[in-house]
Amino acid sequence: MKIKNDSGFTVIELIIAIQLSLLVVGLAYVSYKFSSQLMQNWEEKVAIEAHLLTVSQSLTRVIAQIDQLQLANEQELRAVNASGDSLSIICVDSSLYINDLRVGNNRIKLIKGFIDYYLPAKQVGHYSMPVEQVSLANLKAIDAIKCQLTFQLRDKKHQLAVFSRFTNHPQSIVQ
Secondary structure, eight states: OOOOOOSSOOHHHHHHHHHHHHHHHHHHHHHHHHHHHHHHHHHHHHHHHHHHHHHHHHHHHHHHHOOEEEEEOSSEEEEEOTTSOEEEEEEETTEEEETTEEESOSSEEEEEEEEEEEOOOSSTTOOOOEESOOOGGGGGGOOEEEEEEEEEETTEEEEEEEEEEOSSOOEEOOO
């Protein structure tokens, strides 16, 4: 009678076990890299949306406080609120300034920004058309303001448009 020796593994069994364990480790690594990339993309999206929300709220707050307009052009809006405090929105040098404070950070850059002004329509039933520059004589006639901004985070562009209509027409200050 022959005695069978079952005390070890054959070379084929070891190779198959190593291959299967390498496959499991490889799949775990790919899954980890994929989920970490998803988390990074999600964190960037949350950061840009939080930034856009902050900018939108700040612009809306400033525009709502306008009592008297001083200057209105494509890159700059200067005004005064009811208590006499200065208000400003400036889009220049790839930066946005609201009340002389730079909005944004080094990761999120303003690549384009401009302000459109809407004057009353000349005929009933027509819509007012946006203008980029408002003469001093027409400052008090502005119906609405639209700030259009394009921000960039890495290679993705994000657009923000804030439109605000005046219920009480602001006065104009001619300097």
